[in-house]
Structure formats: C-alpha cells, structure tokens
Amino acid sequence: MSAESGVPGSSARREYERRKAKDEEKLREKWGRFGGLAVALSDERRHTKSWDRGAIGEERLGARLNALAADGLAVLHDRRIPGSKANIDHLAITRGGIWVIDAKRYKGRPELKIEGGILRPRVEKLLVGRRDCTKLVDGVLEQVDVVRDIVGDVPVVGALCFIEADWPVIGGAFSTRGVHVLWPKRLAKALMEQRAGGVDVP
Numbered sequence: 775m776s777a778e779s780g781v782p783g784s785s786a787r788r789e790y791e792r793r794k795a796k797d798e799e800k801l802r803e804k805w806g807r808f809g810g811l812a813v814a815l816s817d818e819r820r821h822t823k824s825w826d827r828g829a830i831g832e833e834r835l836g837a838r839l840n841a842l843a844a845d846g847l848a849v850l851h852d853r854r855i856p857g858s859k860a861n862i863d864h865l866a867i868t869r870g871g872i873w874v875i876d877a878k879r880y881k882g883r884p885e886l887k888i889e890g891g892i893l894r895p896r897v898e899k900l901l902v903g904r905r906d907c908t909k910l911v912d913g914v915l916e917q918v919d920v921v922r923d924i925v926g927d928v929p930v931v932g933a934l935c936f937i938e939a940d941w942p943v944i945g946g947a948f949s950t951r952g953v954h955v956l957w958p959k960r961l962a963k964a965l966m967e968q969r970a971g972g973v974d975v976p
Contacts, residue, residue, distance in 0.1 A: 779843075780851035782836020785861045786829035793822040831879030831937045832863050838958050839864055839875075839965075846969055848976050855920055862917050867975050868968035871929030874917045875961065878902075878910065883940040884955055886948045898950045902939065910934055914953045928973055935961050 797819055802809030818826075832852070839849045850865040864875040882903020889897045900907045914932035922930045933954040947956040954964065 779840075779849060780853065782839075782851040782864065783829040783832030784852045785854075786832055787826075794818065794826075797822055827879050832877045834937055835875070835877040835935055835958055835961075836864060838962060839866060842866075842962055842965060846975055847965060855917070860917075862921070865921070866965050867973065868965060868971065869973050869975055870968035870971035871931060871973060872921060872925060873931055873933055873965065873968075874914060874921055875933045875935055876910065876914050876917065877935050877937060878939075879937045880905075880907070880939055883942070884934075884936050884946075886950050886955070900934075900950055900955065902936070911950055911953050915951065918953075929971075933961060933964075 801812045801816060805812040836849075836851050839851075843849050846869050848867040850867070851863070853862040853865060855861060862874055863877045864873075866873040866875060880902045882905065884900065884902050884907075887899040887901050889899065898908075900911050911934065914934055918930050918932040931954065932952065933956065936955070936957055939957065941957050947954070947960050949955065954961075956964065
C-alpha cells in the first residue's frame with residue numbers, strides 16, 4: 775500500500791486523541807494535585823469512547839480492503855470532503871465503478887423496515903437493533919453525490935459496512951435507496967465481483 779492511499783481511520787483516531795486529551799485536561803484542572811489520580815480512576819466519556827470504537831472499525835475494514843487491493847482494485851482511505859469537516863472512510867475503485875464505503879462498528883442486527891406503500895408513501899428505514907439509523911443512509915448518499923460530482927460519468931455506489939454487528943447466519947445483506955448494507959466479508963465478495971467494466975483502475 776502506498777502512502778497516497780491514506781491511513782484507515784486516521785481522522786477518527788485524531789479526533790479521539792483530541793477529545794481524550796481535552797477530557798483529561800478538564801479533570802486535572804478540577805482536581806488539582808489529585809488530577810493524575812482522577813484521570814487514572816475515571817472512565818472515558820461515552821462520546822469520546824465512540825470515536826475510538828469508530829476508528830478501530832475503520833482500521834479493521836481498511837486492513838481488509840488493503841489485502842484485496844491488486845490489479846483491477848484500488849483503495850483510498852480517510853478522504854476529506856471539500857468544504858467540510860466530514861470525511862469519506864473508504865473508496866474502492868473497481869473496473870465496474872467506485873464504491874463509497876462508510877464503516878460502522880455498531881452492536882445489534884441491521885435490518886430494513888418498510889412503512890407505507892399502498893395508501894401512504896413508501897418509507898424505508900434502517901434499523902440497527904432497535905435504533906433508527908436511517909440518517910446513516912442519508913450520509914452515504916451525500917458522500918456518493920460528492921464523488922459523482924467529481925468523477926462525472928463513472929458509476930458510483932454507496933455502501934454501509936457494519937463491523938461486529940449481529941448478522942444472521944444466512945442472508946442478511948440488503949440495499950436501501952441504492953445503498954448496500956452488508957458486512958466486511960460480503961463487501962469483499964461484492965468488490966471482487968466488480969472485475970468487469972470500463973473504469974481505468976490506477
């Protein structure tokens with residue numbers, strides 16, 4: 775892997791370290807001479823810890839994608855979105871097109887819930903466990919639009935890859951509003967199937 779490919783999870787890792795240092799600084803200020811003791815005996819704040827979880831998920835998925843990279847498949851990690859603080863976790867460039875991949879390390883089973891349809895407008899919701907995570911799909915679609923604006927007529931698809939989720943033994947992967955929802959092994963298989971096409975892979 776070349777340095778230009780980027781480091782998986784680096785933005786999330788930096789944000790975790792920044793938040794952790796800020797939390798520790800606040801504890802030291804509050805407790806004075808006992809600041810070191812307070813830091814040593816305090817749990818990390820949940821929101822701070824979530825950045826560490828996210829970074830680990832991106833790092834693990836990035837390692838798997840790097841292992842796939844070969845002739846006909848190139849990967850980029852942790853790409854900044856122009857004019858935004860947000861980033862794209864992973865990009866996989868295949869002969870069939872570009873995959874915009876958002877890595878999530880959530881607990882629970884991802885599933886598609888469909889409401890309405892006949893008399894009411896059809897609404898698709900992404901649930902993970904019992905949490906409504908539909909906003910994650912919106913985020914991927916926004917990233918897909920950014921990439922499409924840059925690459926023009928090259929096919930671009932989005933994917934949400936849930937690491938360590940409670941996937942069923944058989945089946946489980948699905949799509950919602952054109953975004954693939956799957957796990958790392960299934961994602962790897964889907965990318966390996968993208969060997970045909972006219973995209974010039976670097």
